Amino acid sequence: MIETRGLTHRYGDADATAVRDVSLAIPDGEFLVLAGANGSGKSTLVRHFNGLLTPDEGDVEVDGTPVGDDLVAARTRVGMVFQEPRDCFVAATVARDVAFGPENLGLARTEIDRRVADALAAVGLADRGDERIDRLSGGEQERVAIAGALAMEPGHLVLDEPFAGLDEPARESVVAHLRALHREGTGVVLVTHDLRDVLDPADRLVVLADGEVAVDAPPTEAVERLDGLAVRRPD
Template structure:
């Protein structure tokens, strides 16, 4: 059984804008999946369906084989979403207080909250900045703080929306190292991005969205020749046999 499965998901916003059409995709445990597409392809809209921030017009999302509809509080503990703009996710007056926000809202005992905060900050190398003001952090550190806030909820799946946007080279390196560390620790990851050169070499699989449709899914190397057809900048690398690729349109 897949950890998460999207079944024939369609999203039509009020006014008739069709954002997603019949998307079907599964994510396995421990997998690092890259979800690629140009701006406006539907990547962020799809990501926000994975923990119920948006609800589909038709179709469904399943977590561990059960639909997420009707159990969103539980699902949001299991599927963590890191937004593109980290400032939108930071609410605490200190780094530690920000990470504590989620566990405190679960009603956990103070001792367990402190344990989760310390564990999450250690995982992202921010323990030394526990009492710092989040506003004074660098872009890369803010992104790591947002990841720590998600980790404190102890999710099974972490979805990161454009995690490299706005970061300088040191910030990109910080976040890439963090993502690879999370993968080594057994987390399932979905990386939503158009900046494939930063992550694709480490991905288990890639899925490509175009105009709200999932057009291909498969081994990253097998999809390289397809990317430019859908307006996505192709990173350097060798193609693999097309037999490892699944065509969806």
């Protein structure tokens, strides 16, 4: 469970409030779509889930423990994939990059190898471990980034605008793999302003506007309440 209570975050002066009084509970295994216009506070909010940001007011807990009390546990339980994964790669080849997180946990080599193999298989890259990342397509790089997060064996996988710069086939591939991960029990928090193709697997849609929760409902109900909110509706 990821839970925020009264979370408020400001940048710079007190008037620059990015997220205001947000309270959310995200159960294990839920597929949550977090939508909103650029600047609505989506990315700021999810960066509190594993302690990349600290709230000015309110608190955040993962599995009942305040994030600030155990950052390692929070970052193990909540895997994060950023909008530009190519900026986050730390190794030249696929398998070595995916192994980076488990290696930092000090795991045995056999356990690291198992996690890398399982993560690559989960995103359809089981036979691509020796390939150079810079020779992969954008969609394949996104899948490597997802594998890197999965190798930490998180309970929740948070993806911040994972479709930016992807063509339609790559987008469809990433969505298909997220659906498969969700079916296998991984919780997914998908941050996006574009609701095409993502509501069918979703359990819930939350929309932020000006840093506040404007909609929080099952997808079929939520799509009827999107008027005036700058998100791309599903086709």
